[in-house]
Amino acid sequence: MARRLVPSLNRILVEKIVPPSKTNTGILLPGKTSRLNSGKVVAVGSGARDRDGKLIPVAVKEGDVVLLSEYGGTEVKLGDKEFFLYRDEDILGTLYE
Template structure:
């Protein structure tokens, strides 16, 4: 049975999206391509409280594709998968098709 991590407060669990290293035809792509640093939201915390005790919910939801900062986040390994924990305010934006 796999463990599931539910973030606390305004934290977000993200699985980074790794761009392919070669095309379908087998052509190797350079490591430094202009790909965005993106990830898929796996789980979100309930949010944080303001000074009056009012809950401020997290701005993203599970399944969202988000733009991540180049550095930051805490690496978390669950089973064989690698995830990253970010605070809500560290997420740069959401990506839509």
């Protein structure tokens, strides 16, 4: 049975994007290449509530590619995959092509 995690409140489940270690032609890329710390949003919570009880929705949606801070997030392992849980305010931005 496969597990699915639905984040609580304003949390976001992200799968980090790992840059390729070699090109399509087989050339190995050095390990110190500058890379963006980014990930793909897998699931989002319903949002947090303000003092008046009004729902504040999460700013991203499933499938968005987001920019992440270098440190942070809680590592979660589901099956053989690694994911990270972030709060909505820890997401630095959304990346578009």
